[in-house]
Amino acid sequence: xxxxxxxxxxxxxxxxxxxxxxxxxxxxxxxxxxxxxxxxxxxxxxxxxxxxxxxxxxxxxxxxxxxxxxxxxxxxxxxxxxxxxxxxxxxxxxxxxxxxxxxxxxxxxxxxxxxxxxxxxxxxxxxxxxxxxxxxxxxxxxxxxxxxxxxxxxxxxxxxxxxxxxxxxxxxxxxxxxxxxxxxxxxxxxxxxxxxxxxxxxxxxxxxxxxxxxxxxxxxxxxxxxxxxxxxxxxxxxxxxxxxxxxxxxxxxxxxxxxx
Numbered sequence: 001x002x003x004x005x006x007x008x009x010x011x012x013x014x015x016x017x018x019x020x021x022x023x024x025x026x027x028x029x030x031x032x033x034x035x036x037x038x039x040x041x042x043x044x045x046x047x048x049x050x051x052x053x054x055x056x057x058x059x060x061x062x063x064x065x066x067x068x069x070x071x072x073x074x075x076x077x078x079x080x081x082x083x084x085x086x087x088x089x090x091x092x093x094x095x096x097x098x099x100x101x102x103x104x105x106x107x108x109x110x111x112x113x114x115x116x117x118x119x120x121x122x123x124x125x126x127x128x129x130x131x132x133x134x135x136x137x138x139x140x141x142x143x144x145x146x147x148x149x150x151x152x153x154x155x156x157x158x159x160x161x162x163x164x165x166x167x168x169x170x171x172x173x174x175x176x177x178x179x180x181x182x183x184x185x186x187x188x189x190x191x192x193x194x195x196x197x198x199x200x201x202x203x204x205x206x207x208x209x210x211x212x213x214x215x216x217x218x219x220x221x222x223x224x225x226x227x228x229x230x231x232x233x234x235x236x237x238x239x240x241x242x243x244x245x246x247x248x249x250x251x252x253x254x255x256x257x258x259x260x
Contacts, residue, residue, distance in 0.1 A: 011183075011188050014187065015180070021177045022076045022177055023079065024173060025173055025174065025177060033087055037090065041094050047088060047102075048106070050084055051106050052146065054080075055110055056080075057077045057081045057084055058111060059135075059139050060073055060139055061078060061081060062115065062118075063139050066132050066135060088103065140192045140196050143196035143200075147178070147200040148203070150207060153207070157211075162214060163210070163214050166210070168208065168211045171207040172208065174207075175200075178198075179197070182197035185197065
C-alpha cells in the first residue's frame with residue numbers, strides 16, 4: 001500500500017514537471033510573434049506548425065476530458081489551445097491575403113473539421129468502454145508523427161554543417177519534456193503516453209549529439225537570407241505532444257518557421 005502511494009506521488013511529480021516544461025515550450029514562439037507584431041507583417045513565416053500544435057493540444061484535451069482525474073493533461077493542453085489560438089489569431093491579422101486565406105482554410109479543415117469528425121466517429125462507432133483507448137491510439141499516432149518532425153531539421157544541420165537552425169536549449173527542453181511524460185506513463189503503466197515519448201527522447205538526444213558535432217563548424221555553406229525567406233526556420237515553435245492518462249488506462253521545431 002505504501003509502495004503504491006509512493007508510485008502515485010512519483011507519477012504526479014513527473015506529470016507536474018512535464019506541465020512546467022511543456023508550459024515553457026508552448027511559450028517559446030513568443031519572441032517571434034512579438035517581432036511580427038512590431039513589424040506588422042508575418043511575411044516569411046508559416047502558420048502550419050502552429051496549426052499542427054493546436055491540433056495536438058485539442059486532441060489531447062479531448063482525450064483528457066474523456067478520462068477521469070486527468071487533471072494534468074487538461075491543464076497543460078487547455079493552456080496549449082489558448083496560446084496556439086493566440087498565435088494564429090495574431091498571424092492572421094498580419095499575414096498577406098493569400099497566406100491569411102490558406103491559414104483559415106487549414107484551421108477549418110484540420111482543427112475544426114478533423115476534431116469534429118473524430119468526435120462524431122467515436123460517438124457513433126465506438127462503444128463507451130473502448131472510447132478512451134480509441135482516442136488514445138489516435139493521440140499516440142499523432143504524437144509519433146509530431147516527434148518525427150525534427151528529421152527535416154536534423155537533415156538541414158547535416159547538410160549545412162551548422163546548428164544555427166537547431167537551438168540547443170529548445171532541443172534540450174523537448175528532450176526533458178519527453179522524459180517527464182515517458183516516466184509518467186511508465187509509472188502508471190500506460191502505453192499511450194510511454195510509446196510516443198520514447199521516440200521523442202531518442203530524437204531529442206540525436207539533436208543534441210548533432211549540436212555537439214557541428215557546434216564549431218563553419219557557416220559558409222548556409223543558404224542566403226533570401227533563400228530562407230519562405231522556408232521554415234526550426235527555432236520558432238515547438239509542437240508539444242504530451243499524453244497524461246490516469247492510472248486506469250507528446251513543436252520542433254522552433255523560429256520559424258511552428259506539437260506534442
